Structure formats: C-alpha cells, structure tokens
Amino acid sequence: MTTEPAPIFDAVDWNLTSRQAELTARAHALATAKFAPRASTYDREAIFPTENFVDLHESGLLGICIPEDEGGLGADLKTYMLTAAEIGRCCGATALTFNMHVSSCLWTGDLLDQLDLDPAIHDAHKAARKVHYRRILDEGKIYAQPFSEGGAAAAGFKAFGTTALKVEGGWRVNGKKIFASLSGHANYYGALCTALLHEDDVHSRRNTMYLAIPADAEGVRVEGAWDPLGMRGTVSRTLIFEDVFVSEEEQLMPMGVYPSAARRWPHMFMTLTPAYMGIAQACYDFTVAYLRGEVPGTPPVKRRMYPTKQLAVAQMRVMLEQTKGLWFQAISEAKPDPTQDSLMRAWAAQHTVMENANELAQLAIRTCGGQSMLRSLPLERLYRDSRCGSLMLPWTAELCLDMMGKGALYKPGETDDD
Numbered sequence: 001m002t003t004e005p006a007p008i009f010d011a012v013d014w015n016l017t018s019r020q021a022e023l024t025a026r027a028h029a030l031a032t033a034k035f036a037p038r039a040s041t042y043d044r045e046a047i048f049p050t051e052n053f054v055d056l057h058e059s060g061l062l063g064i065c066i067p068e069d070e071g072g073l074g075a076d077l078k079t080y081m082l083t084a085a086e087i088g089r090c091c092g093a094t095a096l097t098f099n100m101h102v103s104s105c106l107w108t109g110d111l112l113d114q115l116d117l118d119p120a121i122h123d124a125h126k127a128a129r130k131v132h133y134r135r136i137l138d139e140g141k142i143y144a145q146p147f148s149e150g151g152a153a154a155a156g157f158k159a160f161g162t163t164a165l166k167v168e169g170g171w172r173v174n175g176k177k178i179f180a181s182l183s184g185h186a187n188y189y190g191a192l193c194t195a196l197l198h199e200d201d202v203h204s205r206r207n208t209m210y211l212a213i214p215a216d217a218e219g220v221r222v223e224g225a226w227d228p229l230g231m232r233g234t235v236s237r238t239l240i241f242e243d244v245f246v247s248e249e250e251q252l253m254p255m256g257v258y259p260s261a262a263r264r265w266p267h268m269f270m271t272l273t274p275a276y277m278g279i280a281q282a283c284y285d286f287t288v289a290y291l292r293g294e295v296p297g298t299p300p301v302k303r304r305m306y307p308t309k310q311l312a313v314a315q316m317r318v319m320l321e322q323t324k325g326l327w328f329q330a331i332s333e334a335k336p337d338p339t340q341d342s343l344m345r346a347w348a349a350q351h352t353v354m355e356n357a358n359e360l361a362q363l364a365i366r367t368c369g370g371q372s373m374l375r376s377l378p379l380e381r382l383y384r385d386s387r388c389g390s391l392m393l394p395w396t397a398e399l400c401l402d403m404m405g406k407g408a409l410y411k412p413g414e415t416d417d418d
C-alpha cells in the first residue's frame with residue numbers, strides 16, 4: 001500500500017493560517033494530479049509547461065499574489081512561498097517559471113503597498129497596475145521576469161545595459177537579456193531597464209525602470225538554443241529588444257522606485273527558493289518510498305531493513321528538517337527594512353535551501369542505488385534540477401556567503417580605514 005504524501009508544512013504543526021493551509025492544499029492537489037505526470041515530458045523535450053499554466057489560471061493560482069480587492073487571491077510573500085513549494089515538489093521547472101510570473105504581481109502589489117510611497121504616486125500606481133492584473137485574471141496572460149544580462153547588473157552592482165529611452169507616449173527599449181525563463185511563451189516580459197530621458201543621459205541604477213514588454217511587439221526576438229543540464233522546462237533563452245516601442249501603460253512600477261524596493265525588501269530575492277524547497281522534499285519522499293518498495297512502476301522490493309539505509313535516511317531527514325526550519329523562519333520574518341540579523345538569516349536560508357536540495361538529491365541516489373537513477377524515475381531529474389538553484393542571481397550560493405562574511409565582520413558603513 002502506498003502512502004499519500006503529506007503536505008511539506010503541516011498546517012497544525014507549523015501554525016499556518018487558514019489561508020495558507022487552503023492555498024498550499026490547492027497547489028498540492030493540482031501539482032500531484034496534473035504536474036507530476038507531465039514533468040518528465042517537459043524535462044526530456046525542454047519544452048515550456050503550457051498546460052500547467054492553463055491549469056494554474058483555472059485554479060486561480062495564476063493570480064495568487066494579486067491583491068484581493070483587485071480580484072486575486074491576495075497572498076503575501078510567505079503564503080506564496082509555502083504554496084509554490086508544493087508545486088516545486090512535483091515539477092521544478094513549473095515552480096521556477098511560476099515564480100517569475102508571480103514576482104511581477106508581488107513587486108507591484110503587496111511589496112509596494114508596504115513601502116509608504118508618496119500617496120499621489122501610490123494612487124497612480126494602483127490605478128496603473130489594474131491593467132496587468134486584469135490581463136492575468138481574465139485572460140490567463142503570463143509575465144516573465146528577465147533581469148539577467150550577463151554583467152554585474154543582475155547582482156545589483158551596475159546599471160542595467162537594457163535602456164528605455166523616453167519618447168512620445170512611451171519608451172523605446174533596446175537591449176539583451178540572458179537566461180530569460182519563459183522566453184517565447186510569456187505574453188509580457190517584465191524587464192528591468194535603465195530609463196533615459198535623453199540619448200546622452202548618464203546610465204544610473206537610480207533610474208531603473210520595470211517595464212512589461214509585450215512579447216508580440218515589433219523588435220522583440222528570442223534567440224539561442226536551450227539545452228541545459230536541469231530546469232529544462234523553463235526555456236530560458238536569450239531575449240533581444242531592438243527599438244521596441246513600449247507604451248506608458250506598460251510601466252510596472254513608478255520610475256525610480258525599483259532600486260529602493262529591492263533594497264528595502266531584500267526577502268523578495270528568496271522567491272527563487274520554493275522550487276528548490278519542493279525538490280528537497282521530493283528527494284526525501286522518493287527515498288522513503290523507494291526503500292519501502294512503494295515507488296509506482298518499480299518492483300515491490302523492500303530495502304529498508306539494512307541499517308546503512310536507515311542511517312542514510314535519518315541523515316537526510318536531519319538535513320531536510322534543518323532546511324525546512326531555517327527557510328520557514330526566514331520567510332516568516334519577511335518585511336520591509338529587516339534588521340541585519342534577519343537579513344543574515346535570509347541569506348543563510350537561501351544558501352541552505354539551494355545547496356541542501358542538491359545534497360539531498362545526491363544522497364537520495366546513493367542511498368537508493370543504481371536502479372533509482374534510471375530516466376523512467378523522477379530522481380535523476382530532481383538531481384539535475386537541484387543543481388541550478390545555487391546559480392541564480394542575485395543571491396547565488398557564493399554571493400550569499402560573500403555578503404554574510406562581510407555582514408558578520410563589518411558593521412554598516414565600516415571600512416578598514418577606520
């Protein structure tokens with residue numbers, strides 16, 4: 001008899017709100033029934049999970065972070081993260097692309113609403129964002145989040161090379177984005193650009209602008225191949241913007257607000273982790289099921305009686321509990337202007353989830369044995385997908401360590417010249 005997987009975070013044990021319990025259960029049911037069976041095809045063929053996004057729209061989850069008074073489900077960052085982890089457990093590429101889409105709603109919704117913007121600017125923004133929210137809710141439109149350019153901009157050190165020059169009625173966009181998940185499949189590319197009021201304006205991070213570039217606008221091109229190790233269903237190809245006219249109404253945030261939003265809301269960069277939290281849980285679940293002889297499609301051979309397997313599974317459980325505990329605490333603390341301690345925990349949690357997901361995947365393969373890594377089973381995909389988490393800017397595993405080391409040894413503003 002196989003056991004039905006329990007939720008990653010039990011509603012009672014983890015003291016979830018009724019909203020969190022309801023949305024995680026909704027995602028769990030959908031992902032288990034629909035996304036898990038499709039995951040190997042998206043991975044094998046490196047194709048976008050289009051059918052899953054139709055289901056996400058039908059279930060209401062496409063608008064999970066659209067405020068309730070705008071017709072969405074009104075989830076805050078923590079509620080979204082818990083929900084998305086259930087998707088990552090069944091299909092990492094769906095969870096990661098879902099994150100790119102949802103981020104456009106989080107940045108423009110709950111996060112900005114908590115930033116005490118000038119009331120006039122805030123009111124204008126609230127009126128402007130409606131058009132994006134209606135597209136998502138009424139038409140199932142999908143937004144991508146292409147920030148990376150291959151230079152230091154996505155890590156937060158330089159102005160974006162993609163520019164948006166002010167022209168009558170809107171902006172003229174030129175530039176290139178690499179690793180643009182959902183390329184060729186999103187309806188809008190929520191791109192960060194450097195706004196220029198004149199051709200010869202200085203490129204400054206202060207003038208970062210967040211624009212929804214229609215995928216079918218003239219001058220938008222997707223290029224390059226996509227045949228990576230893991231997260232293959234994300235279809236993260238290169239986007240080229242060549243003299244693309246983007247109208248005023250496509251501005252996702254008031255000009256110049258993004259840099260302070262990113263500085264004041266650093267937990268936002270943790271939104272890349274739920275896909276990998278789900279993968280970590282899936283590796284553990286697979287190992288338990290496999291050792292109990294309960295993985296569908298495999299002979300019912302039990303391997304649980306060997307003390308070495310029991311020890312290995314116990315070690316995996318310790319690592320999983322550490323990962324879940326730290327992650328849950330970090331996402332529970334998410335708010336604007338966190339303390340330095342809270343920020344250090346967020347970096348530690350990001351590092352832990354991304355590295356431990358991969359460690360759990362490799363322990364799972366070693367513990368289950370050779371037959372477990374056959375392509376007919378999900379474990380080898382989990383192993384490959386799990387490797388990608390630590391590479392995601394701006395909080396790669398290396399950059400988290402870098403920031404934590406400096407954060408521990410230097411007080412804000414302190415240098416060695418003091």
Ligand SMILES: Cc1cc2nc3c(=O)[nH]c(=O)nc-3n(C[C@H](O)[C@H](O)[C@H](O)COP(=O)(O)OP(=O)(O)OC[C@H]3O[C@@H](n4cnc5c(N)ncnc54)[C@H](O)[C@@H]3O)c2cc1C
Pocket residue numbers: 100145146147148149150151152154155157178179180181182230231234236388390391392393394396397398399402
């Ligand atoms: C599956 C997948 C999907 C993705 N989807 C998206 C997406 O939708 N949108 C998007 O914007 N990006 C996306 N990315 C891109 C991702 O965030 C990185 O930009 C991308 O992996 C390129 O990174 P790189 O390692 O080549 O970067 P590089 O800039 O070459 O950095 C290499 C490494 O050097 C380190 N490093 C970089 N800068 C510094 C520094 N200043 N100080 C110290 N160390 C540094 C980092 O650890 C980094 O890993 C995706 C990546 C993957 C793997």
